[in-house]
Amino acid sequence: MSAGTEKIDVTVTDIVKLNDLVTRFKFERSDGGQLPTFSGGAHTVVEMQDDGITRLNPYSLMSDPMDQSAYTISVRRDDEGRGGSLFMHNRVKTGDRMVISYPVNLFSLDLRARKHLMIAGGIGITPFLAQIKQLDRLSGRFELHYACRSAALGSYVDELTANHPNAVHVYYDDQKQAIDLQRLLTGQPLGTHVYVCGPKGMIEWVRKTSAALGWPEEAVHYEEFLAPQSGKPFQVRLAKSGITVDVGEHESLLEAIERAGIDAPYLCRGGACGQCETDVIESDGTFVHRDHWLEDEDRASGCKIMPCVSRFEGRTLVLDR
């Protein structure tokens, strides 16, 4: 069963341009029914029909998890990317019908936490918007530290600071403001969990700093959706299906497998969940591993690949699919 998730037919009922980079989309069920509730931190996979190419991009749900009338997501335009965000920005119009997946949560709150310490960078704010709404209902204790490039690009800053003046702290890069992470992490009471969502460098910074300060890794949570990156075209043989597929420059290995009509498993499409892990039967060349999932020994063995984000450069690649 692909994805292990159900699909929902939705209609785009509102599009709001927040700033130069970020646009918000609102989805309601096309049949008028209610959407499933979800937990803060969940994402949905949005299907885009882009001139014959099916793109499947994950976006964090940012609306109130208890609100079953609509879902909202925010999409940051990526001019260098393969086109998913550009499709959302340039092609999607109010009234369009789209297909999204049921919510999947790979970044959920640890509900045992005495305190939730959230660190967001840029568009990484979106999962926290839903988590904060959830914690509001449960009277959970949280603190948000949100770094953005400039006031003009600070999505949702006004809403957050108005609703939670004491719990939200905003830092603008262009004003040389920065999170004093060392100090922040040192003072947290026992039972605090830290959550980080943002650029790769920010996640690494929080993970390294917290480890050096003796934070247990079980109390450090992070979510980084890797967008698949373009690369040289290559050919893959799918042994079980008995077919050979060409992987184009701007499509991922997983997308190429799906295009060939093979029902391959996936969940996050961002190298994090492990669901699409595939055995390599034969290879002659170099793997370009980009996931967060495989262990070093898996990579060294050359026997596994995560086709959602990773690629291959070489003569022969045969997968057990």
Place this chain on the structure above:
Amino acid sequence: MTIQFNDETFRDDYTFHNSDWAIRRFPFPFHEDSYMYSVNMEQHRGGPAGSVYEKRFDVDEHYVSEMKDRAIVLAEDPLRCQSLPHMTLAGWDLLELIMVSKSEDYPDLFELHRDGNDWRWINRPLGIDDRFTFLDEATLPYGPMEYITRQTQGDFAVLDQRDENLWMDAGMVTTQADWSLDFDIGMNFFEWHAPVPLAHEMGIFKRALKFLLNVQQGNPARRLNWTMTVNPLLDTSPENYHKWGIQKTTLTPENIGSKQHLRVELQTFFRLPRSNALVFPIRCYMIALQDVVTVPKWGRRLHRVLRDVPVELATYKGFIGNRPLIVDYLSQFDDGLPTSDGIWPDLDTEPPLRKG
């Protein structure tokens, strides 16, 4: 159909019995003539009409009496129902899942009326008509998990998901195959399965965990498990083992057909939306051997399975001592004919027992 609820007991005088309807729809757990552990998961999306798979939460003729038995167990030992503090939200998720499912699947028995967070729940078989505020514990007589599972057949393990594992952090456990919620609460998936022999070495639990971590909203799963119980005793708990253990020694060739029961668990798995927890309902069905053998295919197959099951498994499932008696009894119902694949009774196609 309207269900006729039995008035029966699962202790003392043991008046529990299965009607012909209940026998025909019994979830016989063996799809072939032998048994070994496997990760035998499938989607829980209905099943043949009238089967125990049809509805999300099966209600049968034992419902009312099972709920009375649960109340007796809880009065004697409230530790059979526990929820760690962070699991309250999951309890509400479970309450919603069961109320919505039952009111949609059995509209003649259950009704749910919702106006925002003001809910009214009507349970006709148990004579309950309650109004409460969703997500407000102060408006229910028990915590949400206890409230709804006092009204739902089967045990419930509510599992928190974190650190790539599942943690048994809440549960209602009164019809268990000899494990203690009070002891196991707080354990992870590998820890609470620690006493199970062979399966760890076979990698069964690693694969099962990987599957369960990926059970998603709207896409529940299920599997069957089984053991053997002397007398239709629902509460085979370790807590009371010093009281019921002796019953295992009361089997004779004359009484075995009515006393020895095959005990089957229909295990289902649902992702809970607000808490991201996983609920693991474990529904127990029991059937006397003399009723099993009224289905010729099941009589043949049960004999072969129990005869050949490895010693470790028969020991763990607690029937190693009685195995010779059980196999002797069942051998009368095995004429050596082949059996059809799958668990269904196949009464129309399987031949009757050839009397040797």
Place this chain on the structure above:
Amino acid sequence: MSTFRFPPSITSRPVYGTLAPRPGKAHLMIADAEGAEALLDLAAADPELFANAHVIFIPKGTGDRFTEPLKAANPSILHVGPSYAASVPRIRRVLSDAHMGLQVYLAGTEGLMGQAMNEATAAGIPHSAIQTEHRGSVARRMQCVHCKGITEDVMTDPFVCAHCGLTLFVRDHYSRRHAAFQGVCIDAEDPGNIPDPVELYS
């Protein structure tokens, strides 16, 4: 030497390691009896660690000889208590205003480590982030699954429950929450047929 190598067992049975210095601004060390040896090894490995350490030691009869060496290792605070129970209020107080990054080191008997681990996890430290090292007696803390009473320092299998009097066999199934192994009635299916007690790991 006070170390004992436990044979392989089921996955719920705790596995103990060797205490090692970890980064952190504060360190809480709790030991009983021969567990002090593990702390002294730790002090030898990293003397500076002790400068920020709060050490709670319960000699428990056999450990008095370690009190002076512990003092000599110069911990920030050393508390020597008469029993684990008497030290619990102190442990809770220390944990109540501790910060993330606190490192917890436990050494000695299984009962001490299990109970102290419970305090630390209740305060918000994941159990897997707490270091343990077994030293000294292999006696077990046992829960009677029938009456729920705890019998401390069980040395034989089977043993008699100190609360309800049933004779229980000793399982390796272990509950962190109870900090105890499970004891189950040994003669339920054959009343009165009780084998002679055998010393654990003999």
